[in-house]
Amino acid sequence: MKPVSRFISVLLLLAMLVGFAPGGTTSANAAACYWAQFIADVTVPDGTTFAPGATFKKTWRLKNIGTCAWTTSDVSLVFESGEKMGAPASIALPTTVNPGQTVDITVDMTAPSAAGHYFGYYKFKSNAGGSFGIGSTANKSFWVEIRVSSSSGTGYDFTANAASAAWSSGAGALSFPGTDGSANGFGLKLDNPKLENNVTSANAGLLLVPNNVSNGYVQAIYPAFKVQKGDRFQSTIGCEYGATTCYVTYRLDYQIGTGAIKTFWTFREKYEGWTYNVNLNLDALAGQDVKFILVTSAYGSPTGDRSLWVNPIISRPGGGTTPPTVTPTVTGTPPTPTPTKTGTVQPNACDRAQFIADVTVPDGTSFAPGIGFNKTWRLKNIGTCTWTNYSLMFDSGEKMGGPDSALIPTSVAPGQTVDITIPLTSPTTAGTYRGYWKLKSNTGVPFGIGTGGTKSFWVEIKVVTPATPIAGTSYDFAANVCAAKWYTGAGEQPCPGTEGDAKGFVRILTGPKLENGATESRTTLLTFPQNVNNGYIQGIYPIYNVKSGDKFRATIGCENGATSCYVVYRLDYSLDGISSIQTYWAFVEKYEGQVYNADIDLSSLAGKNVKFILTILSTGPATGDRALWVAPIIFNPSAVVSPTATPTITNTPPAPTETNTQAPSATPTATTAP
Secondary structure (H helix, E strand, C coil): CCCCCCHHHHHHHHHHHHHHCCCCCHHHHHHHHCCEEEEEECCCCCCEEECCCCEEEEEEEEEECCCCCECCCCEEEEEEEECCCCCCCEEECCCCECCCCEEEEEEEEECCCCCEEEEEEEEEEECCCEEECECCCCCECEEEEEEECCCCEEEEECCCCHHHCEEEECCEEECCCCCCCCCCCEEEEECCCEECCCCECCCCEEEEECCCCCCCEEEEECCCEECCCCCEEEEEEEEECCCCCCEEEEEEEEEECCCCCEEEEEEEEECCCCCEEEEEECHHHCCCEEEEEEEEEECCCCCCCCEEEEEEEEEECCCCCCCCCCCCCCCCCCCCCCECCCCCECCCCCCCEEEEEECCCCCCEEECCCCEEEEEEEEEECCCCCECCCEEEEEEECCCCCCCEEECCCCECCCCEEEEEEEEECCCCCEEEEEEEEEECCCCCEECECCCCCECEEEEEEECCCCCCCCCEEEECCCCHHHCEEEECCEEECCCCCCCCCCCEEEEECCCEECCCCECCCCEEEEECCCCCCCEEEEEEEEEECCCCCEEEEEEEEECCCCCCEEEEEEEEEECCCCCCEEEEEEEEECCCCCEEEEEECHHHCCCEEEEEEEEEECCCCCCCCEEEEEEEEECCCCCCCCCCCCCCCCCCCCCCCCCCCCCCCCCCCCCCC
8 A cells, every 4th residue: 555666766767867966066966976775684683682791793785876886995884873883984895786686795893791772873985985874865874783682682593493383384383394285285494585575594494385375374373372561573574585475464463371372473474585583562462372373374375375474583681670761962963864665765754654554344345325434544653752642633535434533542652553444434325435534743744655754644435336235225234344344253353354363353345256156246244254273253233123023134155166065054133232142043055166145034023122133153164254145135025014923933943955954062151243
């Protein structure tokens, strides 16, 4: 969703034009001649933890994007400010670097003797052109960032202990190390993994490949580990070099005792030449014995999904508390240590944001007209000022019933991320709509994302007019899908959900293809249970007063191509929304090329206020359980409401004809689904 940036080539051209124009300045000529681009941290990713006095080698990969060659006699690396960490004041380049070429520059360093958080800032110096660096004006520093603790720095090494983990995928239990290329999925230790940014890591890591089915996954459940205050999970993540079709979701899950498995952190990654440094504070789990779980799941097709977890560790500071931040001595405000996805550094500024993810409602999500939904963006503070009493503000486009502004729910320090949610309503007319939003400081100054901090982020939806309502429809479950509360074993889920979300999701489909090969014109719900063994998903709808003659109708079956789909459909209900959940009808469905028309008489509930619940249960592994509800409605041929006395329900109403209609015993209880 973040706009593609071409600012480097544009600014380079402008700089060259200015240099040739009358009155062109020396600095413009220098920027065009001497200009660097940050490519990667080859060693020592930002935030790496060292013991006091530990020696290490820091290697940057940088590219010459200027017009002048960097010769060994002219250009050198120079320390600029911050913590020197025992490095020399300057280092000659190891080789001549012509325009367009890259170079790896290594500096021997020593961690300071006191615990803390340290930055050292560096630039280049040309005898002919003066100092230069990276960024849009070639004057920004690049840096080394480390943390120093009074202990060894590593509390647990996931790579070294990979063989002690319990490995599994959607195909069942796996051995470790696995076999490269196995369709069941596998995990391998790689001593020097090569990441998608073409950097070969000096640290070992794990290669995780999901089982070879749509939305497949692979996971490693590690033995219980006692978390201490100050512990942090750290890793560099990205697809393996050459895996150009890789598109996965990374997750750090955890389990305490025999409790439910929960997700601590998740990140979606697509092969685009970038890697990401994960640095998670585990204080919320301090004092507990925790089973950590590394998970990689395919986002749709698993082909080419080769995900790397490089040097995944739990770093541990000494003294039981997080080390204090040590502020480097810098003239002026130092640049924020956050490389952007393009490998350059944001210009120094107080208020800058970076778009991280659409947590809910990905671009292009379809809604029926007039449907309420919550939009959540994940944004990162990459400026130098803390966002305290800052707001989200509408900028332009389609407002979708949203507020003019909404207060950010918490203070956000530089380097932190925040999820911002607002309620919106889809427009009443079919079409594609986009609403643009920015942030606003506590002094009322708007700012946003992009290289200049001026770009908006957005929400984009499609409003699809449902097919002509079926005559006799008393209630349309598809049109009211987001009026329901949707739950899985992972808790309440957003509506509509995100395709491929392992927590389970519901989505509205137009023109889906059924397992019998037919393309359906009626509005359809796709329900996918939580991707665990015997996972489930259920939507609890608002109270509906059942009328005499009402029937529940829907065409049901698996989505075309979901050949491993094997689920139980259930119509559950709760009287007045407060009684225990009961099952009214159940139907077992397996992918076999047929669909079924449900036509369930609801007369036994006539005159009662009922919350109906659409439920899908996996029969074993949930992988591939893509269950469709085509045109789910309550149908009544009569317009006359004639409440009747409520008969006692003695048996579950009959299911449509099939050889197996018995619901499994694994039934979600009121404790797992409110």
